Amino acid sequence: QKEVEQNSGPLSVPEGAIASLNCTYSDRGSQSFFWYRQYSGKSPELIMSIYSNGDKEDGRFTAQLNKASQYVSLLIRDSQPSDSATYLCAGLYSGGGADGLTFGKGTHLIIQP
Amino acid sequence: DAEITQSPRHKITETGRQVTLACHQTWNHNNMFWYRQDLGHGLRLIHYSYGVQDTNKGEVSDGYSVSRSNTEDLPLTLESAASSQTSVYFCASSDLVGTGELFFGEGSRLTVL
Numbered sequence: 273q274k275e276v277e278q279n280s281g282p283l284s285v286p287e288g289a290i291a292s293l294n295c296t297y298s299d300r301g302s303q304s305f306f307w308y309r310q311y312s313g314k315s316p317e318l319i320m321s322i323y324s325n326g327d328k329e330d331g332r333f334t335a336q337l338n339k340a341s342q343y344v345s346l347l348i349r350d351s352q353p354s355d356s357a358t359y360l361c362a363g364l365y366s367g368g369g370a371d372g373l374t375f376g377k378g379t380h381l382i383i384q385p
Numbered sequence: 386d387a388e389i390t391q392s393p394r395h396k397i398t399e400t401g402r403q404v405t406l407a408c409h410q411t412w413n414h415n416n417m418f419w420y421r422q423d424l425g426h427g428l429r430l431i432h433y434s435y436g437v438q439d440t441n442k443g444e445v446s447d448g449y450s451v452s453r454s455n456t457e458d459l460p461l462t463l464e465s466a467a468s469s470q471t472s473v474y475f476c477a478s479s480d481l482v483g484t485g486e487l488f489f490g491e492g493s494r495l496t497v498l
Contacts, residue, residue: 306485315475315489316428360428364485373485377427 274299276363278376286384291348293379295361298342302363305337305344310358310378320346351383387412391476391490399498404463406493408476416479417459418487419443419451421472428475434459435482466497 275298285291295305304323308316322328322335322344334347344363348355361376389410398404410417419431430443432451440451448470450462463470473494477487 304485315492316487317489318486321485362485364483373487375428377425 274302274363274365274374276361276374276376278359278361278379280377281380282382283379284382284384285351287351287353289351291351291355291381291383293346293348293359293361293381295344295346295376296342297344297363297374299363299365300339300342302365304364305335306362306364306373307333307335307346308360308362308375310360312357316360348381353383353385356381356383389476389478389488389490391474391493393493394491395494397496397498398466400466400468402466404466404495406461406463406474406476406495408459408461408490409457410476410478410488410490411457412478412480412488413456414478414480414488415456416482417453418477418479419449419459419461420475420477421445421470422475422492423472431461431474432459463495466495468497471495471497 277296307320309319310316320333320335322337325339328335332349336345358378358380360378362373392407415436418433420428422428429445431449432443434440434453437453473492475492476490479487
């Protein structure tokens with residue numbers, strides 16, 4: 273069974289610090305991973321995608337993928353109060369239906385001013 | 386601007402009634418999805434469609450149905466609403482299968498009394 277696991281939090285980080293969000297997955301067949309951000313009462317929106325081992329940087333966000341350890345992470349540098357949200361990790365499985373996406377339950381991040 | 390809209394945004398109904406949630410997208414995407422989101426469960430896939438006249442069951446399809454008569458719309462019907470179907474429902478669409486990039490509607494909060 274394909275599972276994506278996240279710590280539900282809340283994860284509390286002071287403003288300006290680095291927020292580190294982690295995700296593990298059970299199926300080595302996963303090809304790619306995605307991070308969605310969801311503000312309270314709003315819909316999820318895609319913020320990062322990563323397709324190969326290593327790091328991918330986009331502004332203040334860095335996604336990291338380690339397929340050997342089945343581990344994905346999202347780093348947010350210079351955290352801002354506007355980063356407070358729930359972050360959903362999703363894995364894409366080749367050959368899977370419905371776009372092949374399996375979502376984790378999300379980590380609630382709180383940036384403290 | 387292209388968008389995806391859901392209606393109604395909020396609905397209260399009684400057990401046993403039939404309910405239909407509408408989803409309309411102007412992205413001209415072939416792929417459309419319905420998810421429900423509950424505390425402790427994250428996003429769970431209900432039904433999905435890869436094109437007109439195509440529908441598929443997801444992880445939690447019991448008690449729900451969809452139909453796809455055109456590209457723009459994928460209505461979700463609860464045949465006989467149950468209290469266990471109280472949830473927030475998200476419709477999403479995507480252009481290419483397997484990209485992991487979903488565009489979500491604003492969500493519909495359904496309460497079944």
